[in-house]
Amino acid sequence: MKYTVIHILTLLLLPTVLWAQHTIKGTFSPAQDYEIALLYRVTPTVSEYITNAKINEDGSFEIKLDSTAKKGMYRLVYAIPQEDYNFDIIYNGEEDIELTFNSETGVEFQSSIENKLLTSYTNSMSMVTYSIGKFFSEQSTDTLALTKIFQTQKDTQKSYEETAKDYIVLEFIKANKPYIPEGFEDVKTYVNNLKKHYFDNVDFTNKTLQSSNFLEEKMLNYVFGMTIDSDDEIVNYKHNIDVVCKAMKEAPNEVKRILLVSLWQQMADLNFESVANYIAEHYLMDIAVELNDQELLNRLIQFSNVSVGKLAPDFSFEITQDGKNISKKLSEIEGFDKYIIVFWSSTCSHCLDEIPQLHAYIKNQENVKVIAIGLEDEPYNWKRLTYNYPEFIHVYGESKWDNEIGNDYAVTLTPTYFVLDKDKKIIAKPEDLEALKKVFDKN
CATH class of the missing domain: 3.40.30.10 (Glutaredoxin)
Structure with a gap:
């Protein structure tokens, strides 16, 4: 039998292609609540459907990724509506990923350096944050103890940044770096500085962050979690929205649109119509005009026209x-x-x-x-x-x-x-x- 050069090269390359294949597999529980897992590759403005896998009776599933699968951010969807029932996965093109998902506790990764690092970092920093909160809630006067907690927080952040070097996850670890005082601060000063420096390390132009839920979560946590010196909830939300929009000023309009539509929709669903209209009138309508997005513009105008306090449209x-x-x-x-x-x-x-x-x-x-x-x-x-x-x-x-x-x-x-x-x-x-x-x- 004669072999052409192309045939021989194909045979030589075949093992490499097979070796380069990786999998995303895991188990959903309770198994009876899930039927199918859909995988998307996420870019800043588009989610590209990749494939799907049936979730078996025992909750297990497996998705095979071939050598053409690009490294980056992926999203696994497990129920409808898709925007509510999903989680992000970091794929670096060099490792298999194994996970478990429970409706009560969320996703946990058994294998994957990228994803386990992010989970470990999040848990470690949460423990330090808990210690800080506990110190202030107990009204402790041990200033040295608090200074040591801040030093632990600083060392933890530095350690994870060094460990994550050359990994995609480094982008998330750096972006999530909190405000860390150099020494003792009373609770009022510390809280004010947390608010002031909340977005210091968040780069809204970073494509990896744009391709994940990270920016949306940071935005929502700030808008709904931070308070100012006002008893008026609506005033508080509007102030926080201004801060967020200033932080994302350099982001492309397409990214701003995605984030602000999400926030606008949440305010509308919560019946904070005046806040939803504030987002539209001060930010989203201008973005819709610049993007020539007539559909969004009409949607915002229609919502405003039938908000509480407005004269009902005549007919x-x-x-x-x-x-x-x-x-x-x-x-x-x-x-x-x-x-x-x-x-x-x-x-x-x-x-x-x-x-x-x-x-x-x-x-x-x-x-x-x-x-x-x-x-x-x-x-x-x-x-x-x-x-x-x-x-x-x-x-x-x-x-x-x-x-x-x-x-x-x-x-x-x-x-x-x-x-x-x-x-x-x-x-x-x-x-x-x-x-x-x-x-x-x-x-």
């Missing part, structure tokens, strides 16, 4: 009056102390449960008018049901999720409620009927 509809169909606007309805706008659908099971209850409840409320907007693909079933609720003003929302009124009110699910005062200003956005009742019970 037109037809009503029957004196046997004639006439056109009316929300702004033209008068004579009521409060208004309820409810978006519902004849194909929504929750709506079919809550709308009859709402109709019955409103009969016992004085001077309240309900405008019920049916988001529908076709009118026939909706029209039939409207006769059951004669107390409501009914509006047909043609094209369901593409309906203009629904879009103006940023409606993404049904039923969705808005409570307005007599001037049509939004005073509440209850998440369900029970929450709506509480709004009226308070008054």
Whole structure:
């Protein structure tokens, strides 16, 4: 048998290729809660899907990485929504990775110098931080003891930086270096310096940090964890947001967008609408314009337009009056102390449960008018049901999720409620009927 040069070289290289393969394997527990693990390679702005592995009945899984797998940051997703159920993995292209994951305790690495170093560093520095907190909480006067704790913290940081030299994990260890006093500091001085120097070592332009959850976690910890001399929670959040945005000033707009959208969404989900709008108006809208991101810009504007305290977006509809169909606007309805706008659908099971209850409840409320907007693909079933609720003003929302009124009110699910005062200003956005009742019970 004759061999070509290419054939011979291929045979010689084959063992090297096989040798270069590495694995990510581990065990999830409790096993019955997991079905599949998806692996992504993460860059500052994009997560590239790599592969997936079935999670077996005993919770085990294994993912094989070939020689083309680039070193860097990877993310393992284990449930939906993906942005909430994942963890980062450092892969340097030279080692296998083995881990265990438990829903209560999180991820633990059995093998992988990179990832075990990061875990060890985090645990060691947490222990020192605990010692500092304990010293201050006990109001100890032993200044020498505190100075020794600070020295331990300094030595620990230096030791891990030296150990992690030439490893990817060094980027995280350096970025996580805390403020460390040179000597004794009282608690007030120490806390103020912690806040002042929180971002000293965090490089928002570092691509490795951008490709992980690190920057987002640092941002959230500062915004929600740091306090200023104010009893006003909203003032505190806005101040902290300004500090964070100053720290990330040199980062690319694409990175700022990712971080600030995450923070904006969290504030919106927590019903801190004024804070969410502050992020949008002072930072995110400008970024959206610079990136020509019209979708984000529209989303921010829509959210702001239907925030508590804003005048409800106006819209037109037809009503029957004196046997004639006439056109009316929300702004033209008068004579009521409060208004309820409810978006519902004849194909929504929750709506079919809550709308009859709402109709019955409103009969016992004085001077309240309900405008019920049916988001529908076709009118026939909706029209039939409207006769059951004669107390409501009914509006047909043609094209369901593409309906203009629904879009103006940023409606993404049904039923969705808005409570307005007599001037049509939004005073509440209850998440369900029970929450709506509480709004009226308070008054």
